[in-house]
Amino acid sequence: MAYIQSRFGSLLCGALFLAVFVALKTETVSVRHLAPGPEYGLLLFAIPGFITAWLIDHRCLTAALYGGLLALPFCYLIRVLFFVRVRTLPQELAYAASAIFWCVLGALLFLLAQHFVRTLRATRRRT
Template sequence: MNIKRNWSGVACCFLLFTAVCVSLTFKLKGAFFSAGYPGLGLLFFTLPGIAASFFSRGGEVIRPLMGAILAAPVCLVVMRMMFISSRTLVQELAWLLSGIFWCALGALCFLFVRRALEHRRVKVKTPSE
């Protein structure tokens, strides 16, 4: 039972990272490039990190990172096979690696907020002197 719970964060991040990558590649690409903000879509990669950190035991950061690292080759193959890209392979790898970074940053932000709320809750429960 404990093993299934440990891998739920990895599976969640894998699926959400792939979904964000595919949606950014196919649907939202033109909107951000025409607006002059090509990197704005990378912020969507924080969402898989947040969700996977929520489902990981104890709000771990390593599980969402593992899920993103496992999803990156799948996303690269999907982008190369189904989409005629104007970017080189190195540019797509850099884009995916920055997506992994943002995913881990989302997991870290969730962990920070969770700890801050727990600390606040503990502080409120102690009697004031």
Template sequence: MASYRPWVGLFSCFLLFTVVFLGQKNGIFNDSKSGHHGDPGLLLFVIPGLIASYLSSRKRILCPLLGALYAVPLCLLIRHFWLTPSNSLWQELAYSVSAVFWCVFGAMLYLFIRVILQALQHLYQRGRP
């Protein structure tokens, strides 16, 4: 049963990454009218990495990475052909590479939280008589 789980993680990352990317670029999730050009909405890409790493039985870093990398060409094609791109292709590509980084960071964050919780559980069990 666990043999299909990496595909679930990969597909979930692909789907969530695409939704977040297109939502970010269309202004659904990010509607700031401020003068600065920082994009804190990139932190939303942590969520697909967290979820994909949780759903993957093994390869908890590789599945979110591959899911995000498979989603990038689709997102760029949708953005270029069906939506009005406001930036050049190189800017969109830089944004997507940054989004992949944050997605993989979410997967590593899940692994970090998992290790910390296991260590706390081990200390708790060891402290009980």
């Protein structure tokens, strides 16, 4: 399903990554109710990778990775300028690495689902 050329995939993923980041930080999307606890909002970073893999035919994993890396400086700049700093720099880097991991994992999950669908269709044709 190649709807977008692969050279724009990183930009698309970066824009979606930035949108998820802003939605989480402005609490437009609230995923936890207690202050100390796990960051379930990181799971939402799989959405940009999933959408990127759906819209780009090949090289979707690198597009998801480069898109996340492209969006990170903008995310950190938004965080510094508009939000109160509650984490140290190493904690911010760990959060960013986790967000990129989930973004690439979203692309991998799409590829896995696509493989299962193709395999299922091929077995149905043979029978």
